Amino acid sequence: xxxxxxxxxxxxxxWVLRLVAAAFVIGLVFWVPTSAGAGLISTAIEAxxxxxxxxxxxxxxxxxxxxxxGHSAFLGIGAYTTGILVSRWGLSPWVTFPAAFVxxxxxxxxxxxxxxxIKGVYLALVTLALGLVFPQLLTWKKLKWLTGGGAGLPNDDxxxxxxxxxxxxxxxxxxxxxxxxxxxSATSGDPTTRPPSGTGLRLVLPSSSIWCAAVW
Amino acid sequence: xALFFQRLVDGLSYGSVYALIALGLVIVYRGTxxxxxxQGEMALFCAYFVYQFGEWGIPIWPAMLLGMGxxxxxxxxxxxxxxxxxxxxxxxxVFIVTIGxxxxxxxxxxxxxxxxxxxxSGVGSKQLKYPSLFPNDPQDQWLxxxxxxxxxxxxxxxxVLVLTGLLFLLFNKTKFGxxxxxxxxxxxxxxxxxxRTNRVLMMSWxxxxxxxxxxxxxxxxxxxxxNLGLMFxxxxxxxxxxxxxxxxxxxxxxxxxxxxxxxxxLASGYLPEWVGQEMKLGVAFVxxxxxxxxxxxxxxxTAKVERV
Numbered sequence: 001x002x003x004x005x006x007x008x009x010x011x012x013x014x015w016v017l018r019l020v021a022a023a024f025v026i027g028l029v030f031w032v033p034t035s036a037g038a039g040l041i042s043t044a045i046e047a048x049x050x051x052x053x054x055x056x057x058x059x060x061x062x063x064x065x066x067x068x069x070g071h072s073a074f075l076g077i078g079a080y081t082t083g084i085l086v087s088r089w090g091l092s093p094w095v096t097f098p099a100a101f102v103x104x105x106x107x108x109x110x111x112x113x114x115x116x117x118i119k120g121v122y123l124a125l126v127t128l129a130l131g132l133v134f135p136q137l138l139t140w141k142k143l144k145w146l147t148g149g150g151a152g153l154p155n156d157d158x159x160x161x162x163x164x165x166x167x168x169x170x171x172x173x174x175x176x177x178x179x180x181x182x183x184x185s186a187t188s189g190d191p192t193t194r195p196p197s198g199t200g201l202r203l204v205l206p207s208s209s210i211w212c213a214a215v216w
Numbered sequence: 217x218a219l220f221f222q223r224l225v226d227g228l229s230y231g232s233v234y235a236l237i238a239l240g241l242v243i244v245y246r247g248t249x250x251x252x253x254x255q256g257e258m259a260l261f262c263a264y265f266v267y268q269f270g271e272w273g274i275p276i277w278p279a280m281l282l283g284m285g286x287x288x289x290x291x292x293x294x295x296x297x298x299x300x301x302x303x304x305x306x307x308x309x310v311f312i313v314t315i316g317x318x319x320x321x322x323x324x325x326x327x328x329x330x331x332x333x334x335x336x337s338g339v340g341s342k343q344l345k346y347p348s349l350f351p352n353d354p355q356d357q358w359l360x361x362x363x364x365x366x367x368x369x370x371x372x373x374x375x376v377l378v379l380t381g382l383l384f385l386l387f388n389k390t391k392f393g394x395x396x397x398x399x400x401x402x403x404x405x406x407x408x409x410x411x412r413t414n415r416v417l418m419m420s421w422x423x424x425x426x427x428x429x430x431x432x433x434x435x436x437x438x439x440x441x442x443n444l445g446l447m448f449x450x451x452x453x454x455x456x457x458x459x460x461x462x463x464x465x466x467x468x469x470x471x472x473x474x475x476x477x478x479x480x481x482l483a484s485g486y487l488p489e490w491v492g493q494e495m496k497l498g499v500a501f502v503x504x505x506x507x508x509x510x511x512x513x514x515x516x517x518t519a520k521v522e523r524v
Contacts, residue, residue, distance in 0.1 A: 124251070
């Protein structure tokens, strides 16, 4: 069947469409934080967070064929790195993002060694177990000095409000509303028990890419 | 020494539940080579049903049998409607479906029975606590040499051992068991000899879910109530048990289950600082990881040789 409209790849129409799409996305990125209502903003943040998780999973499952159900652990590592650095060492959240990046990266490399030896559905099992053990690890007595145990870390995101977009506060709210992505929260519904900055969640991608690299 | 035996006995009774979940996993795995991630949630679904039967005034033993019947229907329906059509495509697809079923069943439980733990006087439950299969009032125990041996725990252990014996007879002494073993070892050849492999697989899934249902009821009974998160950790312990015993060995699943129960209980008892109650799950995780890295076939499983 011949299609009604055909657009040649790399042709003028193709480029126009690409530019329109890019402009739309960029416009949306500016419009949502500045003009949208709080409900839409938190929805958008949630969507973006899930997107980053989905990209990480895409790298793992799509490019290497390895199943990871315990990816929430990596999200949690990112969130807690930022949380610990901000609340215990008083660093600016912006500085902690690369740190979260690096730490999740390193943990990803370490995990890749056993993961590359375990096949298919068994890996799924191990990662599922990892995803369930991780929250227990966070509330573990021996790590309480670091993670704050069941009480979690204080949720101080005031420093993130340095930009006009006020992303920081929304991120903070996002994190209090979403327990499952970050740590599958072993803790209660109190906002202060949640990992303080959801922004840290963004930073897990490299861990999965390095996981891929190690597998190859 | 008394304390040691106390922990041993307690560990064995926890392990009985893990053994039941592991048995369900192994039966499915032998038949189809799939790991049923929804095993724990299927059991939970049946445990909720048994609560409901109790609300309708049915005593626990018949309610348990009905619950296992629900499990059988759920398991075989799952195989026929969800697993069979996609299993030819790819094992990944089956994996995704069982994960989806895991989430779906948990949502369904919440949608039907709500998020609170049951029985719950707040929602008008007639039962005070989740019915136990064996007497479990505080005085229902023997106290030889200062070890508290509760009737309930011994009863569960015996129940699991009896069930294992029955399964052994089923697998080794009946025609159905023979066809199950034939399908497990080579389903193509089994089909050629006239075995209805589809029916065998359907029955295997049903059987697995029914055994899991018993596990769910026992676990809820030990716990005193049923709630949405009940089977998460139990499923991990159960898979640790199946991994330890070997994924294709029903006997291994039972031994593995009892071992996991004892190991975690001894570890948390003797290392309260390091393991305690919180890191019991960590013990199961370490066992899974260690077995898969050192001896992937488990203690009693057969190492798989693949023809390339």
